[in-house]
Amino acid sequence: MGDSAQIKENEKMLCPVCEKPCLPDEIEKHVNRCIFLNCEEHPKRKRPPSPDLTSSTQPKRTITQKSPRDSNFGRQIQENARVAPLFQKTELKSNKLEPFSLEKDNLTQGGASPSFVGKHKFMDMSFKVPLGIQVQPKSLDDFYGQNHVLGKETVLRSLLEKDEIPNMILWGPPGCGKTSLSRVIHEICKKNPAKYKFTSLCAAACGVKDVSNIVALAKNDLKFGKRNVLFMDEIHRFNKKQQDVFLLSVERGDLILVGATTENPSFAINSALLSRCRVIVMEKLESDDLYSILENAAESLDVDIIDVDNPYRVIKDESNGFAIELKALKWLADISDGDARIALGNLQLTLQHCSSTKDKIITTEDIENQIKKSHMLYDRTGEEHYNIISAMHKSIRGSDPNAALYWTTRMIVSGEDPRYIARRMVRAASEDIGNADPNALQLAVSTMQGCQLLGMPESDVLLAQCAIYLARAPKSREADAALTKAKNVINTFKGPQPAVPMHIRNAPTKLMKELGYGRLKEGETFGFMPPELSDVNFFN
The missing domain is CATH 3.40.50.300 (P-loop containing nucleotide triphosphate hydrolases)
Structure with a gap:
């Protein structure tokens, strides 16, 4: 009996989770109990720290195994244990992998400073996760805009x-x-x-x-x-x-x-x-919708919103007080250019920046220097690119200098190529102003050449001057309308296009003169249009 007990003792394997020796035929059941934290033998036992996987001095386990099947299983479990503790969430500290503990505050697991633990709800939410993801709506009633x-x-x-x-x-x-x-x-x-x-x-x-x-x-x-x-x-x-x-x-x-x-x-x-x-x-969100989204996010993080224009409300809890002014929240909504993701990101940066200050009421002055106005939506190859240049051209055509300057400035601030803006102005000077003010075309061409020579930002005033002049100039679309009619006559003409009349043809050689080039035949009426189109008039 003693020898049999000794043999069984030698066959025991160490559990990779709790390191308790077990018989080969019981190891699988024991490991399963340890993994799911419901071991009947040790219901209140805490998991010991996992072995130091980075240390070269880690002692190796030596286990005597007899059964081939159990031996393979044991080696596999042991190999897995060396890679990472099974089903354990760990964090790296001092080059050691320590087991995740539910008793520890979740904040320290997320990487925030332990000094903020328990201060405020928003501090319990990891700043690594964008606020836009944390407060995404789950129903249509929570959807704003x-x-x-x-x-x-x-x-x-x-x-x-x-x-x-x-x-x-x-x-x-x-x-x-x-x-x-x-x-x-x-x-x-x-x-x-x-x-x-x-x-x-x-x-x-x-x-x-x-x-x-x-x-x-x-x-x-x-x-x-x-x-x-x-x-x-x-x-x-x-x-x-x-x-x-x-x-x-x-x-x-x-x-x-x-x-x-x-x-x-x-x-x-x-x-x-x-x-x-x-x-x-779906359209850009209005500032009111963005404010509602920011207000909802602040409430979900237990951040008070203070309206200083109404009777001032003091934060009672001196150690845990934290709030943001209503004006500051509206300022964040106004500078976000209709983008909720930018608005929530700015709010998250604001809270993160001010989180170390006790009894803090965040004001507009606290954040406007740290968070600048968002970039404006503009894509040089996208639809907004064509929408804004079209708006500028139509403002010039409609003789509205305020709108023409506004849309021109929008493109300048958004980083549009000044030569592209100037080329459209050259077109507008001929298409919409034309002979009503021939100087407009000269100014537009000079503006384009100036933009090529100066570049940005020096050429911005050239574009502004040209936009204002073109918008104020008298308008005549005669050239463009006549050109359209001429194209239509040519495209709709039945049969081959009319030949050039002989009397207006060039006759540089003797043969061409003998063929009648440059001479009007007897009985023919002098004219510059082909006889088939003699009655056509492109002008009103």
Whole structure:
């Protein structure tokens, strides 16, 4: 009996979690109990620190094993233990991997200073996670802005409230709520797990193969009555040929596609796919909507909002007091150019910057020097590029110097190439002013040449002067209108184009003179237009 007990003792293996010796046929069951923290033998036992995996002096375990099957299993468990403790969340401290403890404050796990522990709720939320992600809406009632498509009694809201999700393309500028709306759709799918399955991809980080795999899974799920909803962010990153991967599955109803893009779908989305989806146009958020979003974020972080114009409210808790002025919150909303992501990012930076100050009321003066006005939305190759230059040209045509200067300045501040602006001014000087003021064309050409010589920022005043002059100049579209009529006559003429009359042809050689070049025949009427078009008049 003694020898048998000694043999069993030699066969024991160490548990890689709690390091307790166990028999080979019991090791698997024991490890499972340790992993899921429900070991019956030690219900209150804390996990010991994992071995120092970075130290070269770590002692090696020597275990005598007899059974080949149990031996392989033990070696595998032991190897896994050397790589990382099984199912343990760890953090690196002093070159050692220590086990994650639920008794420790979550803030220290996120990397923030321990001196702030317990001070305020927003300090418990890791600053590594963008605030825009932390406060994303989960229902339509929590969604701010875009009332023209998500307001009461709108078609899209009615469908979503009925848990019906259509194929759609969400088109709008950055930070207008496209991703937030996808989060609302995700929550709808979570409430109906037997009906919907939600998947999110970004076209900037995936390929056609990833979409094909989802389509294959969607076809299989459809056999069991479940429809797959695919949110494809930045869908314009797929070229029109790659977008064909959606066509058949959307056509047959195998997949519900919700795409998001900042580009004009007319140019960026396959026309065949566009005909199968409803385009939802989302606009920049108004300052009031941005303020509501910031107010909601501040409340979720337990940050008080103080209105100093009303009776002043003092923060009672001297050790934990923290607040922000209502004016400062509105200032953040006003400088964010309709972008909720920028607004929330600015608020997060503000709280992070001021978090070490006790009893702090954040004012506009505290943050306006640290957070400058956001860049304005402008893309040299995108739709806004053409929208603003068109607005400038039409303002000149409409003789509105204020608007002409405003749109010109918008392009200058946004970093547009001054030569591009000047070239459009040259066109406007001839098209809209023309012979009513020939000096306008000379000034526009001089402005373009000046921009080429000076560059930015010196050429900004040249553009401003030219824009004002062109807007104030008398207008005549006679040249442009006559040119349009001439093109129309040429394009619609039946048969071959009329020949040049012989009497206005050049006759540089003797042969050409003998053929009648440069001479008017008897009985012919002198004129410069072809006889077939002698009655045409391009001018009113």
